[in-house]
Amino acid sequence: xxxxxxxxxxxxxxxxxxxxxxxxxxxxxxxxxxxxxxxxxxxxxxxxxxxxxxxxxxxxxxxxxxxxxxxxxxxxxxxxxxxxxxxx
Numbered sequence: 456x457x458x459x460x461x462x463x464x465x466x467x468x469x470x471x472x473x474x475x476x477x478x479x480x481x482x483x484x485x486x487x488x489x490x491x492x493x494x495x496x497x498x499x500x501x502x503x504x505x506x507x508x509x510x511x512x513x514x515x516x517x518x519x520x521x522x523x524x525x526x527x528x529x530x531x532x533x534x535x536x537x538x539x540x541x542x543x
Contacts, residue, residue, distance in 0.1 A: 458505060458512045458528075459521040463497070467519075473497045476539040481532050489527045492542040496520050501536030505529065 468474070478499075502515040505522075506529040514520050515534070522528075 456507070456523045456526045458507065458523070458526070460512060460514045460518050462517055463519040468497065471495075471541075473519075473539050476541045478537060479540050480535070480537045481530075482535050483532050485529065485531045487527070488530050490522050490524055493524045494522045494540055494542050496522075496538045496540040499537045499539065500534075501532065501538070502534040503536060504531045504533060506531065 463471075476497075479496075481501075497519050498514060498516050500516055502513070504511050504513045507526065
């Protein structure tokens with residue numbers, strides 16, 4: 456399962472209506488997480504490394520991230536996070 460990370464254009468953010476999505480925040484921490492649905496999120500603040508099966512993916516402010524349904528991982532929040540998110 457692959458985590459997709461990209462820098463979206465402003466037009467893409469508008470077309471997805473990202474800024475109308477709910478906001479989630481988290482302090483520096485480390486925790487296990489599993490996705491029952493696909494999540495798309497846009498980071499407003501912070502820096503995170505997600506570990507999946509011995510590999511890691513890092514992302515931060517300004518990144519649009521898609522987590523596939525069924526993914527189990529470990530979140531390592533390096534800097535406090537604030538993000539818009541949507542489950543599908």
